[in-house]
Amino acid sequence: MWKFLHKLASPPHFYRIAENMLPWFAFPGLLLVGYGVYAGLFLAPPDYQQGDAFRIIYVHVPAAYLSMMAYMIMAISAGIGLIWRMKLAHAVSAAAAPLGAWFTFLALATGSIWGRPMWGTWWEWGDPRLTSELVLLFLYLGYMALRNAIEDTTKADRASAVLALVGAVNVPIIHFSVEWWSSLHQGPTLVKKGGPAMDTAMLYPLLAMIFGFTLLFGALLLRRVRTEVLYRERRKRWVRDMILASTGGSK
């Protein structure tokens, strides 16, 4: 186990293993999302209150969940990179940040589109989760801006890791302090006592979308980390050897 992890942490091995792992995330992910989109749009019955407008949850819920998941991945790998000085962990947080920012944006955009027919407004400052999601987007933007401002990769890695950790401590506090305001947002339906308060015909497509999005996120993350590793190791020998081997050239 430890040996495997140790091997995984070395860039050339990771680069190869990630290539093999990629399809295992991408294809089941595409399959689940395909089923979820079809079932969510055509098979699930319209909601008795919200009509067809509720169908946006099939994108909104997975995106919102992944926006937070990506921050956790970013912060945890930043911590690992800072403490054990593992280069690969830093590459993971660098790759996770833009993905997380896009999922946050997607959650905000779908939430806002859903808000138009439901609340009669595109944006509602009184809704705590919409507001804390916006703050999360700013946290991602700050993280990426700090990374961009520092030229040296090692320094950028470590400085942004400190920021990610400080941010991770603050995320729950921000969430609950924003929640202090009275809430317009839907109460939790999925995770609550006595099972989800949702018809199975609506529930299964949602679960499929959540798992599908997660797998696709994994695939995208793997791909981005591979690119990041390749870029960081561009002066290393194994990269040169690999490129020479693939073009059929000799040294």
Next chain:
Amino acid sequence: MSASDEQLPGIWLGTSALVKRDLALVIKRPGDMLNPLFFFAMVATLFPLAVGPAAEQLQFSGPGVLWVAALLATLLSLNSLFLGDFEDGSLEQLLVSPVPLSALALGKSIAHWLTSGLPLVLVSPLVALTYQMSLAVTGVLMLTLLLGTISLSLLGSIGAALTVGLHRGTALLSLLILPLAMPVLIFGARTVSLVAAGDGVAGGLYFLAAYAMLMISISPFATAAALRISNE
């Protein structure tokens, strides 16, 4: 103070020397302390000019406006927290000193709060007066600012340490710190609004105090780590 304390510069000695030095620097150059205060007063002046001088409106939006102005003024003063030390090389002396860097970082934050947060608290009643706030509301405003600016100084020192020596540091610092400062702003401004509406304030003050405690325990270490990274 015993003889051994003088021979071996202790944590207390080093930190208090740093605080005294920063205070002496501000006394020599009062602009560093006064400019953010003027900025605070000016932002507070802009709002009545922009939204109209109706007393009810000012009373209603006053707590929020003054808190946003205080937050921006604190950010303004944070830019120069480590800049002078970085430019004249004394930051490197701090890094190699035998006193733990986290203690020195705490000293920097204390000096920063004494020269930015505390003056803001003392000036705020004057501005609150022009916003037609009652005495009780002004008192709560001062209390929230007192507790809130401690958190802002500590939180900001992490950001200042991360961006010290970067070209685009000014805008970047705001981008890093503002999202993190939101709980302080929410609880600071809402507590003042609550007391203006006749509600209890204990909860909000407890939260601000707890957040300040959290920052006191996290910020010195995070700032020290960030200073080491920035000066590698």
